[in-house]
Amino acid sequence: MISIQQISKQYKGAEQYSVSNLDLSIEAQEIFGLLGPNGAGKTTLISILCALIEPTSGSFSIDGLTYKKHKNKLKQLIGIVPQEYALYPTLTAFENLKYFGSMYGLKGKSLDEKINNALEHLGLLQFAHKKIETFSGGMKRRINLIASILHNPKVLFLDEPTVGVDVQSKNVIIEFLQDLNKNGTTIIYTSHHLNEAELFCSRVAIIDHGKLVIKGEPKALISQHKGAHNLEDVFLSITGKALRDHA
Amino acid sequence: MHKLLASTHKEFLLLSRDIGAISILFLMPLVLIITITLIQDSTFKTVHDTKIPILIVDNDNGKVSKAVFDGLKNANSFEVIQKHNEDEAKDLVFSGSYQLAIIIPERLSSDLEYKINQNVEGIIEKFAMEESDSTETAPIKAIPSKEIKLYFDPASQIAFKTSVKNGIDKMISQIETASIYKAFQDQITDDPTETIFETDKFITFKEIMPLKDNKEIIPNSVQHNVPAWTLFAIFFIIVPLSINIVKEKSQGTFVRLRTNPVSYATVLGGKTVLYLVVCLVQFVLMLLVGTYLLPAIGLPQLDISGKLPLLFIVAFFAGLAAIGLGLLLGTIAKTQEQSAPFGATFVVILAAIGGVWVPVFIMPKFMQILSNISPMNWGLNAFYDVFLRNGSLLDILPEISLLLLFFILTMGFAIIYNEKKNAV
Numbered sequence: 219m220i221s222i223q224q225i226s227k228q229y230k231g232a233e234q235y236s237v238s239n240l241d242l243s244i245e246a247q248e249i250f251g252l253l254g255p256n257g258a259g260k261t262t263l264i265s266i267l268c269a270l271i272e273p274t275s276g277s278f279s280i281d282g283l284t285y286k287k288h289k290n291k292l293k294q295l296i297g298i299v300p301q302e303y304a305l306y307p308t309l310t311a312f313e314n315l316k317y318f319g320s321m322y323g324l325k326g327k328s329l330d331e332k333i334n335n336a337l338e339h340l341g342l343l344q345f346a347h348k349k350i351e352t353f354s355g356g357m358k359r360r361i362n363l364i365a366s367i368l369h370n371p372k373v374l375f376l377d378e379p380t381v382g383v384d385v386q387s388k389n390v391i392i393e394f395l396q397d398l399n400k401n402g403t404t405i406i407y408t409s410h411h412l413n414e415a416e417l418f419c420s421r422v423a424i425i426d427h428g429k430l431v432i433k434g435e436p437k438a439l440i441s442q443h444k445g446a447h448n449l450e451d452v453f454l455s456i457t458g459k460a461l462r463d464h465a
Numbered sequence: 466m467h468k469l470l471a472s473t474h475k476e477f478l479l480l481s482r483d484i485g486a487i488s489i490l491f492l493m494p495l496v497l498i499i500t501i502t503l504i505q506d507s508t509f510k511t512v513h514d515t516k517i518p519i520l521i522v523d524n525d526n527g528k529v530s531k532a533v534f535d536g537l538k539n540a541n542s543f544e545v546i547q548k549h550n551e552d553e554a555k556d557l558v559f560s561g562s563y564q565l566a567i568i569i570p571e572r573l574s575s576d577l578e579y580k581i582n583q584n585v586e587g588i589i590e591k592f593a594m595e596e597s598d599s600t601e602t603a604p605i606k607a608i609p610s611k612e613i614k615l616y617f618d619p620a621s622q623i624a625f626k627t628s629v630k631n632g633i634d635k636m637i638s639q640i641e642t643a644s645i646y647k648a649f650q651d652q653i654t655d656d657p658t659e660t661i662f663e664t665d666k667f668i669t670f671k672e673i674m675p676l677k678d679n680k681e682i683i684p685n686s687v688q689h690n691v692p693a694w695t696l697f698a699i700f701f702i703i704v705p706l707s708i709n710i711v712k713e714k715s716q717g718t719f720v721r722l723r724t725n726p727v728s729y730a731t732v733l734g735g736k737t738v739l740y741l742v743v744c745l746v747q748f749v750l751m752l753l754v755g756t757y758l759l760p761a762i763g764l765p766q767l768d769i770s771g772k773l774p775l776l777f778i779v780a781f782f783a784g785l786a787a788i789g790l791g792l793l794l795g796t797i798a799k800t801q802e803q804s805a806p807f808g809a810t811f812v813v814i815l816a817a818i819g820g821v822w823v824p825v826f827i828m829p830k831f832m833q834i835l836s837n838i839s840p841m842n843w844g845l846n847a848f849y850d851v852f853l854r855n856g857s858l859l860d861i862l863p864e865i866s867l868l869l870l871f872f873i874l875t876m877g878f879a880i881i882y883n884e885k886k887n888a889v
Contacts (some may be wrong), residue, residue, distance in 0.1 A: 244863065268724050269723070269724065270720060270723060290726045293726040294726050294727060296724070297724075298721070298724045299723060300717055300720055301733035302716070302717030302720070303716075303717060304716065304717035304718050304720060304721040305716070305717075305718065306475070306479060306716065306718055307716070308479060308482040309475070309478055309479065309482075313475070313478055316471075317471055317472075317474075317475045318721065318725065320755065321468060321471070321722065321725040321726070321727045322466060322725060322726060323467065323468070323726070325467055325471075347727075365721065387648075
């Protein structure tokens, strides 16, 4: 489904590569977790795969398509849930979703139905006509998610989709994503919540200093590491306990 | 098309919920145009409600000082206050209490009269000697030249100084001329009622205005100010428009749009359509103010009869040029702190070099050349062509073509810049 070959990215003025010679392939209908400490290169990799930034070298394809040749087809194929809310605060939830749905060519009653169904599914139907600026963080995260799936993407990228939300909102989001996955959507997601990733992902990859360190099924990775009881233990044994502050 | 309409609708919703932007776009230009027209109208009026108080120290007490005094009073621009001490008048002016003090020297009238009589007698004697072949002439008493002192407030504008100096010079010249005629009259005849010289002005001025339907188009402050400041307001759209784009970047919505199958041109197209409508609504409001509100507060009426289609064409293309600039600025700027002050300052610069404040013809040569590249200058010329020169579509074609070209170039730069910056 997604094939990444020798992708590297060095930002202008940066001494280090944010992503370095990374090879990875992700199968269709996987829930794939990209894990790593702060500054490991997760967001950079997702940004490359979503055509937000250009890789310094290497190539990738999604469903056999590349951006250079099939830019619009590829954009129609994917959805991205960015870390920021990426919504217009003064527009209502419905207006936001209607607008972003329209950008995928959706229109009319079918778009309205899709929006209402998704809002209902994520418990936000009664807030459809309230402005986003009045929403809590958890509510905004859910609208942010809906805005990315109205066009039924084959691949959904999520960058920290549950950061800053309460447990209830997190559960609703995870269940919604699992439903999407059951209906055929491949999910690639980054998170710092390793317990969440352990339960949610079919496979994970740990990236550090821009390089792929390890990949596999969470249970298999835990069993491969002596003394590891969960994914967090595996993570710490691979990436170490040193702080990763950077500016 | 569907994406363009959706983008336009979204922009409409965003703008309609931004009270600050609405007031900047619609209210401030109206306040601006009313204020500026009220202020500038005084330069066009012959009767003023307000007069500049000036001081006069009359050490002459003769007919010259009386003529100056009456001339200033009749000019209706000044409130003439008489003082008796030069030092007091000087101190009052230099401290900023008054704009001007005029000090008329002692014996100005009598010495002027004496000097003129002396000259005229000299001429008459010269003629008489030629006829009688005599070589004797009367001795000439030397009269020192007289000096009228003018004290100006150091803060006075040069234009004000020049205009006052020219005005007084003209008054003195008229008195001198009249005195010369009188001196000749006294020398030639003893009968003061006898008319020897025709003293009425031989050369007069007639200003010829363009005609429309055999009626002269007479410009007034409103005809000058409304187009100039309307254009200024239209170009001010670059501030909210660039902020709108920068906000999208900071909110993250722009990142989402970049992952959507929609071109940057379509996103900008939605903004262009909405803000073009805003420009035209602004323009209509300005015309309504000029036509109905300004006459109601004692200002001349804006005459738009028969000109509306051409005026809308100019407003349309000026709006496009302004929007193009706003889109480019918003695309390049990274923060609102960059776009807002730059946008506002840039509009003021464009207005200055475009001739909105000071006519282009009185600018230094270099600035005159520079004004040719100001889109505000093109728009202003097109408006003046329609409002004041009775121009046709053909007359405004060069200006509106330049405005359209400016829009295409700025929009093109914005799209290319965005593509280059975010290339995949």
